[in-house]
Amino acid sequence: MQNNTSLTYNVSLIIGDFLALVGAFSVAYILRVSIDHQRIATPIKAVTYLDTFLILLPFFILLFALIGLYNKEIYNHRVKELGRIMIGTFVGILFIISYGYVANVAIFPDRLVIVYGYILALLFILLFRNTAWWARRIFFRYDKGINNVLIVGDTKLTQELIDLLSPSRLSGYRVIGVVGGVRHALKESANYALFSDFNQAINKIGTRLHTIIQTELYSDQAKNSQVLTYAQQHHISYRFVPVNSELFVGNLEVEVFKGLPVIDVHQTALVGWGRIVKRTMDLILGGFFLLIAAPFMLIIALAELLSGNTSIFFKQTRLTRYDQEFTVYKFRTQYKELDGTTPEQAFAKLGKSELARTYRANGDYLKDDPRITPLGKFLRWSSLDELPQLINVVKGDISLVGPRALIPQELALYTKRYAILSVRSGLTGLAQVSGRRNISFDERRQLDLYYVQNWSLWEDLIILVKTFWVVIRHKGAI
Numbered sequence: 001m002q003n004n005t006s007l008t009y010n011v012s013l014i015i016g017d018f019l020a021l022v023g024a025f026s027v028a029y030i031l032r033v034s035i036d037h038q039r040i041a042t043p044i045k046a047v048t049y050l051d052t053f054l055i056l057l058p059f060f061i062l063l064f065a066l067i068g069l070y071n072k073e074i075y076n077h078r079v080k081e082l083g084r085i086m087i088g089t090f091v092g093i094l095f096i097i098s099y100g101y102v103a104n105v106a107i108f109p110d111r112l113v114i115v116y117g118y119i120l121a122l123l124f125i126l127l128f129r130n131t132a133w134w135a136r137r138i139f140f141r142y143d144k145g146i147n148n149v150l151i152v153g154d155t156k157l158t159q160e161l162i163d164l165l166s167p168s169r170l171s172g173y174r175v176i177g178v179v180g181g182v183r184h185a186l187k188e189s190a191n192y193a194l195f196s197d198f199n200q201a202i203n204k205i206g207t208r209l210h211t212i213i214q215t216e217l218y219s220d221q222a223k224n225s226q227v228l229t230y231a232q233q234h235h236i237s238y239r240f241v242p243v244n245s246e247l248f249v250g251n252l253e254v255e256v257f258k259g260l261p262v263i264d265v266h267q268t269a270l271v272g273w274g275r276i277v278k279r280t281m282d283l284i285l286g287g288f289f290l291l292i293a294a295p296f297m298l299i300i301a302l303a304e305l306l307s308g309n310t311s312i313f314f315k316q317t318r319l320t321r322y323d324q325e326f327t328v329y330k331f332r333t334q335y336k337e338l339d340g341t342t343p344e345q346a347f348a349k350l351g352k353s354e355l356a357r358t359y360r361a362n363g364d365y366l367k368d369d370p371r372i373t374p375l376g377k378f379l380r381w382s383s384l385d386e387l388p389q390l391i392n393v394v395k396g397d398i399s400l401v402g403p404r405a406l407i408p409q410e411l412a413l414y415t416k417r418y419a420i421l422s423v424r425s426g427l428t429g430l431a432q433v434s435g436r437r438n439i440s441f442d443e444r445r446q447l448d449l450y451y452v453q454n455w456s457l458w459e460d461l462i463i464l465v466k467t468f469w470v471v472i473r474h475k476g477a478i
Contacts (some may be wrong), residue, residue, distance in 0.1 A: 004150045005147070006072055007275065008072045008145075008270075009278075010272065010273055010276060011276060012132055013067070013069070013070055013075065013129065013132065013251070014061060014070065014273075014276065016125075016128040016129070017061060017064060017069075017129075018061055019120055020121065020124035020125045020127075021057060021124070021125070022057065023120075023124055024117055024120035024121040024123070024124045025053055025113070025117040025120070025319075026050065027120055028113045028114075028116035028117035028120055029046060029049055029050075029109070029113055030376050030410060032109065032112045032113045033046070033109055033113075033115050033450055036042070040109045042106040042108075042109050043104060043109065043111040044107075044108075044119050049108075051107065052105070052107055052127050053107070056095075056096050056107075058469055059095060059441055060092040060096075063088055063092050063095065064088050064092075067087065067088050068084060068440060069081065069084050069085065069088060069271070070272065070273040070276075071272060072272075073255055073256070075129070075133075075138040081129065082126070083123065085125055085126065086122060089118060089121050089122060089125070091314060093114060093117065101387075104148070105231055136172070137170070140168060140169045140170070140171075140239050141169040144184075145172065146168050146172060146173070146174050147173045147174070147178045147211050147237070148174055148205075148208050148209055148210045148211070149165060149173050149174060149175045149176065149210070149211045149212075149213060150170065150176065150178075150179065150201055150205060150212050150213070151175060151177070151179065151208055151213050151214075151215060152178075152179040152180065152201075152213070152214040152215065152216075152227055153179070153180055153211060153214055153215030153241075154180035154216065154220045155215045155216045155241075158178060158180075158215050158259065161175075161215065161260065162178070162192070164259060164260070171380075173211070175192045176191075176192050176193065176205060176208065177194070177195055177204070178193075178194055178195070179195045179196075179197065179200075179201045180195075180197075181197075189220050192270045197293075198223065198226060198227055198230075202230060209236055210236060210237060211236065212227060212230075212236055212237070212239070213233050213239045213240075213262075214239070214240045214241070217240075219383050228265065230373030232267050232419060233418040234421070235267075235422065238260045238264075238265050239257060239264050239265070241257075241260055242264050258298070267418075267419050267422040267453070268422045268423050268452045269452075269453065269454055269455040269456065270422075270452070274455070274457065277457060278460065279396070279399075279438050279462070281400070281457075282396075282399050282400050283394065285400060285464075286393035286394045286400055287394055288366060289390055290295060290390040290391065290393075290394060293390060296384065297387050297388065300331055300379070300384060304331065304375065307373070307374070307375045308338070309332055309337055309373070309375075310336075311332060312331065312332060313329050313330065313331065313332060313388060314329075314330045314331065314333065314339070314372060315328065315329060315339075315384055316330075316339070316407060317407065318332060318396055318405040318406060318407055318408075318425070319405065319407070319408055319425065320397055320424050321419070321421060321422065321423055321424045321425070322422075323418075326392065326397040326398070326405075327397075328389060328392060328398075328405055329388035329389060329391050329392060330357075330385050330388055330389060331378065331379050331384065331385040331387065331388060332373070332385075333355060333372055333373060333375075333377075333380050334346075334371040334372050334373060334376055335371065335373060336446045337349075338350075342409050342410065343356055343359050343360075343364070344356040346371050347370075347371075348370070350370055355370075360440075360441060361440075364441065370389050382471075383471045386427065390427070392427070393427055396424075397424075397425075398424055398425045398426055398427060398466060399423075399425070399426045399427070400428065400461045401426045401429055401451075401460040401464060402423055402424050402426025402429055403420045403421075403423065403426060403429055403431075403448035403449075403451060403452065404425065404427075404429055404432070404448065405426070414442075414445050416449060419452060419453075420448050422452060423452050423455070428463060428464070428467040429447075429448065429451060429463065430447045430448065430450065430451040430463060431444035431445075431447040432467065432470065433441075433450055433466040433467055433470050456473070
């Protein structure tokens with residue numbers, strides 16, 4: 001299972017940088033305005049100064065993210081981190097000054113506040129990040145947050161990699177097994193196991209595994225596929241050390257891992273700080289949309305009651321990231337006695353099994369669907385039945401944008417379900433804005449897979465805008 005230690009550390013860095021910047025520019029204000037009694041250029045109250053700075057500070061943090069300060073390749077390299085902190089802080093201050101010029105508002109009471117702020121920001125951020133770095137080392141020493149590693153391969157780099165990852169209290173990685181039988185004798189002090197093949201390794205190690213590093217490609221491609229598929233199905237980090245010229249197909253990222261060139265194979269582009277930004281967007285926009293939708297949801301709920309439905313909401317167990325089950329909320333559009341059934345089961349229950357094939361062939365759509373109530377037809381046509389899913393978004397069950405959340409029985413039909421389930425399911429997605437019912441089940445899953453492997457924040461925003469347009473036009477509404 002995926003180890004979320006790096007994500008937790010990233011979140012800690014974001015919070016720490018935010019507080020360090022607030023502290024630095026607050027102290028800068030105090031030093032110049034409260035302690036230094038010389039005349040200041042522009043009298044600004046402390047509350048006004050702090051309020052303005054807090055509003056602009058998220059853009060400062062976003063800038064830090066854009067230059068890589070929350071990527072492990074940077075914060076694990078002390079010199080690179082220092083250089084980017086200096087550049088990021090300087091550019092951030094220029095941004096704030098530029099904003100003040102364009103908006104024609106005074107932000108800093110005096111130029112010395114800017115100088116003090118820059119110096120103090122560097123000191124506070126470096127102090128915090130060094131403290132966080134040492135704290136992480138202490139956690140490693142007490143066996144907290146360590147990534148358990150299985151090395152697959154029998155090459156000269158195997159022992160070199162083992163040596164680079166030792167000791168675990170410094171690297172944060174612990175080699176717990178090697179597959180293939182290394183070419184050297186096992187050291188007496190070694191605390192890892194040797195396995196003759198991959199099946200033996202995973203049977204012995206089980207759920208304790210966080211990372212797989214493959215140091216060679218087997219001539220039997222089925223073995224290579226087995227290793228990668230196992231990693232993806234169990235959401236385990238996978239890295240491959242390229243020791244030959246064969247090309248490795250997948251969503252690749254070349255990086256230097258402990259001094260060695262490796263190819264990091266991601267199931268999705270949604271990794272690192274992108275996950276944090278995406279969740280933040282879900283909370284802000286999801287909460288805003290839920291607030292706007294609340295009056296309409298109340299009207300629909302009353303309409304459901306007046307139509308004779310004693311149960312307003314339709315609840316169903318569906319799948320989201322890492323195969324986690326959650327309860328989805330929608331306004332009821334079909335008859336209650338059909339709850340918990342697949343379309344095939346529902347049509348069979350109604351004595352119309354032959355409609356199931358037509359339903360699937362039409363992209364999960366059937367004109368005059370006998371399962372749908374009269375009010376439900378309007379709600380589906382207008383897409384208003386989806387509004388309660390905003391609750392799921394705020395709760396964190398799903399995202400605003402992502403692959404469609406399906407019931408386990410439906411997604412079991414798709415061979416690459418584990419790839420789709422490497423991200424949170426979504427209220428809307430690429431498939432919904434690319435045809436909805438006008439494309440087949442398999443085509444929609446292919447679009448979901450494309451989204452997972454090519455995620456970007458900009459693409460999310462485009463999909464949200466397209467969703468409003470599709471809903472307004474009732475394009476492909478079901």
